[in-house]
Amino acid sequence: MFKFGKKEKTDKGVRKNLGRRLLELLNNHTIDESLFEDLEDLLIESDMGGTVTMEIVDQLRNHVKAKKISTQNEIIEELKSILAEQIKSIELIPEKDKLNVYLILGVNGVGKTTSIAKMARYYGEKGNRDIVLSAGDTFRAAAVEQLKIHGERTGFRVVHQGQGADPSAVIFDTIASAKARKETLVLADTAGRMHNRTNLVKELQKIDSVIRKKIEPGDNYRKILVIDSTTGQNGLQQAEVFNEAVELDAIILTKYDSTARGGNIISISRKLGIPFAFIGKGEKLTDLELFQPESYLEDLFSY
Incomplete structure (x- = not known):
């Protein structure tokens, strides 16, 4: 299976980000179970943690099947959509006339x-x-x-x-x-x-x-x-x-x-x-x- 080491570098010696590594992974796979297994490795390497990664990949696997996703771009966009649902943000605005x-x-x-x-x-x-x-x-x-x-x-x-x-x-x-x-x-x-x-x-x-x-x-x-x-x-x-x-x-x-x-x-x-x-x-x-x-x-x- 196609693996990514923690210290993998680009030709210029710069560590590859998730997007580039994901694209390389997709280029080396058809959409099958081995793709999802290697994707788990990649997301764990990206510091998402084992449990969270498995939940996300399971969700992606189900979406790919249900939506009949078949292209690289569709998989990437679906994964981004799933991750977007996880992220929480807040704008800290000091309140007027209060400490x-x-x-x-x-x-x-x-x-x-x-x-x-x-x-x-x-x-x-x-x-x-x-x-x-x-x-x-x-x-x-x-x-x-x-x-x-x-x-x-x-x-x-x-x-x-x-x-x-x-x-x-x-x-x-x-x-x-x-x-x-x-x-x-x-x-x-x-x-x-x-x-x-x-x-x-x-x-x-x-x-x-x-x-x-x-x-x-x-x-x-x-x-x-x-x-x-x-x-x-x-x-x-x-x-x-x-x-x-x-x-x-x-x-x-x-x-x-x-x-x-x-x-x-x-x-x-x-x-x-x-x-x-x-x-x-x-x-x-x-x-x-x-x-x-x-x-x-x-x-x-x-x-």
Whole structure:
């Protein structure tokens, strides 16, 4: 059977995306059971996970038979249609005349602090200038300084304390000062230590409790997870841990380009039902876009 290895490359040394690999698979098959078996391998390689992949391929198999699908393009379009049904998205819009608290979560290295700066720039460009950044990642030495630099670049105030300070206290102070200054959007950073799941969950639950006690009824409180698109099924595992801790409202996908496998979006949407809000495609502050399922699928299936 025609197989795809994890490290397969194009002639130019660039990893092939799902669309190109799918086209090669179809070129090497008639529409028979071996096609669906190899398609399972391909989707698992694209980080959709075993269970989700089998469900999707079963659905495709049934649709091909019922609709008498017989061409490459028809199979590709039918698979895209099935995947589109799985993906959930959300547009996070700060509510006017209310305090909006966005708690930004994620493991170290996913681009969490940078994503906060990008969100500040994004909402600032939308006309919201009453934004304050909260340096709640007091564990990582560079995190506070990094956020302060981003605050200077974006022109927004940063509330911070020293390394090792209680992150709940930092975020508490941020919300208190935001209310006093009539600022309407708090973007709060958090630590992302995953080596001890129990401690992480307890710390996040404490922060969550402090925020809930400090905000008023009707305030807009959102918990947003940042995931690195290159981490594959680890992204699903991270989403499960953070969702268990604080019940997530949305996800930001970082470090994405058209050659990323990208299948963890499908597995997270299908298994956990958490919508995607933003997608980051570069290091610049302007490299943050609203997550649009149609655009994501076009990238994923491009060849």
